[in-house]
Amino acid sequence: MEQFSMKFKDLTLQEKCQILTGSREAWCTEDLGGKVPYCRMQDGPSGLMVQGSVSVPCLQNIGNSWSEDAAYLMASIMAEDCIEHEVDVLLAPGVNIKRNNVCGRNFEYVSEDPYLSGILGKHFVNGLQDKGIGATVKHLCANNREYARFTVSSEVDERALHEIYLEPFRIVLESKPWIVMCSYNPLNGWYTSENRPLLKGILRDTFGFDGLIVSDWCAVHDRAKSLKATLDLEMPFAERSEKNLLDAHTRGFITTEEIDESVQRMQDLMDKVEASKAIRPTPRPRQERHNDAIKVAEEGIVLLKNEDGVLPLKNPKRLAVIGQQARYPEVGGGGSSDMSAKHGYDIPFLDRLLKQEYPDCSVRFIGAYKILPHLGFNNREWLEKIAIRDAYESEYSIVCVGDNRVLESEGYDRQSLKLPLVHENLVKHICEVNPNVIVIVTAGSAIDMTAWIDKAKAVIYTSFGGEGINEALCNIITGKTCPSGKLSETFVRSIEDNPINFETGNGFVERYNDGIMVGYKYYEKNNIPVLFPFGYGKSYATFEYSDLKIEKLGDADYNVSYTVTNTSDVDGKEISQLYIKDVFSMVEQPPKALKGFAKTFLKAGESKVITHRLDKQSFSYYSTMLKEWFLEDGWFEIYVGASSADIRLQAKLLVKTDEDQQNSKYDEFYNLPDSTNDTFIV
Numbered sequence: 117m118e119q120f121s122m123k124f125k126d127l128t129l130q131e132k133c134q135i136l137t138g139s140r141e142a143w144c145t146e147d148l149g150g151k152v153p154y155c156r157m158q159d160g161p162s163g164l165m166v167q168g169s170v171s172v173p174c175l176q177n178i179g180n181s182w183s184e185d186a187a188y189l190m191a192s193i194m195a196e197d198c199i200e201h202e203v204d205v206l207l208a209p210g211v212n213i214k215r216n217n218v219c220g221r222n223f224e225y226v227s228e229d230p231y232l233s234g235i236l237g238k239h240f241v242n243g244l245q246d247k248g249i250g251a252t253v254k255h256l257c258a259n260n261r262e263y264a265r266f267t268v269s270s271e272v273d274e275r276a277l278h279e280i281y282l283e284p285f286r287i288v289l290e291s292k293p294w295i296v297m298c299s300y301n302p303l304n305g306w307y308t309s310e311n312r313p314l315l316k317g318i319l320r321d322t323f324g325f326d327g328l329i330v331s332d333w334c335a336v337h338d339r340a341k342s343l344k345a346t347l348d349l350e351m352p353f354a355e356r357s358e359k360n361l362l363d364a365h366t367r368g369f370i371t372t373e374e375i376d377e378s379v380q381r382m383q384d385l386m387d388k389v390e391a392s393k394a395i396r397p398t399p400r401p402r403q404e405r406h407n408d409a410i411k412v413a414e415e416g417i418v419l420l421k422n423e424d425g426v427l428p429l430k431n432p433k434r435l436a437v438i439g440q441q442a443r444y445p446e447v448g449g450g451g452s453s454d455m456s457a458k459h460g461y462d463i464p465f466l467d468r469l470l471k472q473e474y475p476d477c478s479v480r481f482i483g484a485y486k487i488l489p490h491l492g493f494n495n496r497e498w499l500e501k502i503a504i505r506d507a508y509e510s511e512y513s514i515v516c517v518g519d520n521r522v523l524e525s526e527g528y529d530r531q532s533l534k535l536p537l538v539h540e541n542l543v544k545h546i547c548e549v550n551p552n553v554i555v556i557v558t559a560g561s562a563i564d565m566t567a568w569i570d571k572a573k574a575v576i577y578t579s580f581g582g583e584g585i586n587e588a589l590c591n592i593i594t595g596k597t598c599p600s601g602k603l604s605e606t607f608v609r610s611i612e613d614n615p616i617n618f619e620t621g622n623g624f625v626e627r628y629n630d631g632i633m634v635g636y637k638y639y640e641k642n643n644i645p646v647l648f649p650f651g652y653g654k655s656y657a658t659f660e661y662s663d664l665k666i667e668k669l670g671d672a673d674y675n676v677s678y679t680v681t682n683t684s685d686v687d688g689k690e691i692s693q694l695y696i697k698d699v700f701s702m703v704e705q706p707p708k709a710l711k712g713f714a715k716t717f718l719k720a721g722e723s724k725v726i727t728h729r730l731d732k733q734s735f736s737y738y739s740t741m742l743k744e745w746f747l748e749d750g751w752f753e754i755y756v757g758a759s760s761a762d763i764r765l766q767a768k769l770l771v772k773t774d775e776d777q778q779n780s781k782y783d784e785f786y787n788l789p790d791s792t793n794d795t796f797i798v
């Protein structure tokens with residue numbers, strides 16, 4: 117471990133101001149000519165953005181996997197790439213909430229649900245940091261659209277802010293990420309990069325985060341104000357930053373102590389980097405990391421439809437594989453996480469993989485449409501005609517369609533929730549001539565499939581699945597792997613059903629009118645039928661739930677257990693979900709909220725007992741009067757289900773905290789310190 121004589125605290129004031137912005141060498145912090153240590157950061161959540169690194173599935177795939185192990189494994193693959201390329205910090209994971217199905221960057225985020233986002237994000241962070249690579253949780257917060265993300269303020273009411281948009285960050289902080297990245301957007305009128313109530317008041321003082329806060333790239337508008345807000349490091353290098361800070365110090369707007377606090381957190385980061393070098397393992401051969409990427413992709417593949425059990429394919433004789441994406445799958449979305457030109461892996465063609473699996477089967481491939489890298493797709497009429505004829509002559513047709521990094525990208529939102537028209541028409545045309553059409557949809561967010569889904573026999577939904585996606589799909593189609601993914605985002609029947617739709621505010625402010633009713637909470641509360649509900653996904657196996665038990669451990673502290681049985685002859689994994697409902701609350705509550713989940717491997721015929729812990733936090737809501745989470749005694753309903761809309765077991769539970777605890781809360785309420793702002797106690 118390299119020893120540096122000079123500590124950051126011993127630097128001159130000018131030098132301190134210099135190290136609080138990136139160095140001129142991109143992605144690196146400043147080392148003052150070798151006087152102090154530095155670290156190297158790098159994107160991104162779908163793979164280390166360095167040539168030759170493994171392209172892993174996007175975070176949406178982790179969301180659809182509901183697998184803590186998959187989250188951990190995916191991050192650990194990237195940690196090994198970071199070690200190989202001497203990168204100290206990965207700029208991931210993103211845990212922003214998918215409140216709008218058309219947000220261009222949804223593929224980079226986990227879910228519409230804060231609990232699922234937080235738990236999987238936490239395991240992702242552990243997967244990085246257990247191998248000595250720092251995690252950067254981003255983007256704090258309410259960065260839920262790409263349209264005008266640098267300027268339009270996200271106007272969020274206090275309860276929704278805490279219960280929905282901050283909650284993933286609060287949960288992820290349990291894994292002690294080294295860095296939190298602020299977002300570009302203003303929050304309630306103040307840029308998050310200089311929003312002291314957010315960064316110091318909530319992130320540091322309330323959540324207890326003592327790590328480094330970094331700006332999103334070029335997100336700092338006023339360096340002095342951002343330092344005052346305790347944003348420690350402006351990235352990338354900004355010429356004006358040093359002078360901004362020195363001038364602000366001279367005029368007394370920022371103090372030496374404030375500068376030293378940020379300098380100390382820079383020192384802490386470098387100390388972590390230096391110490392972690394000792395625990396970094398020797399990276400395994402790339403092929404092993406690739407094989408893990410296949411496993412991660414498999415975990416997130418969602419079987420949405422499987423009429424007549426057409427899948428897994430059993431001894432097909434004539435198979436048409438249609439669509440260029442069967443050979444050139446989109447590994448990720450567009451923007452700073454785009455690994456398409458980085459991984460260098462020669463992705464095997466899906467049709468050829470299937471031919472290897474079914475040697476006696478006639479497998480025909482036809483591209484049917486052309487992939488235009490910077491435009492999306494376009495029709496190749498004569499190719500489509502051949503594809504239709506091939507389908508007509510085949511026993512089964514696998515049609516590969518979906519979005520790509522042009523249609524789903526950082527920097528702008530989607531123009532439609534539907535497949536590209538070229539693809540939608542192709543599916544419809546193929547379904548007209550073949551009774552056994554299996555549609556494979558690749559996308560980074562919800563797709564409106566209503567135009568064709570009734571015509572298809574089976575539908576497999578895969579996220580942008582990284583370089584291993586075709587091998588993963590082949591394993592699913594052949595039954596080598598039993599599909600186990602479930603949707604982490606509600607698939608609506610039409611974008612008009614989404615409360616946000618294409619709403620982006622008035623150019624200055626976007627009002628989050630949906631409040632706490634985001635995703636499944638909104639659709640269920642408003643009785644809006646959806647295409648596929650949150651938590652939905654099929655398997656080749658079948659599962660039954662039984663024997664719900666609730667054991668009181670203490671004050672508002674319970675174990676909830678139930679049995680899941682694999683009632684089929686196929687080994688598989690089941691994602692069971694635990695929701696609760698606060699029945700008689702004095703504030704508006706959602707019809708249900710996810711408070712636990714488990715992904716359980718069950719051999720054919722096997723049963724397992726699954727247990728979740730429900731504690732005070734599980735039952736509490738964020739009180740805008742008390743300015744903290746509050747547990748209101750009363751009746752709760754406990755739901756255990758295979759999806760948010762498929763509840764298999766339920767129970768009523770009367771939660772009574774001990775009187776003193778309740779009274780002490782009310783005492784606190786009526787004896788709040790005189791607040792500087794107008795807190796009305798009515």
Ligand code: GLC
Nearest residue numbers: 159160207254255332333452
């Ligand atoms: C981008 C993204 C952020 C990324 C950073 C560095 O604009 O918002 O997620 O890590 O800048 O590329």
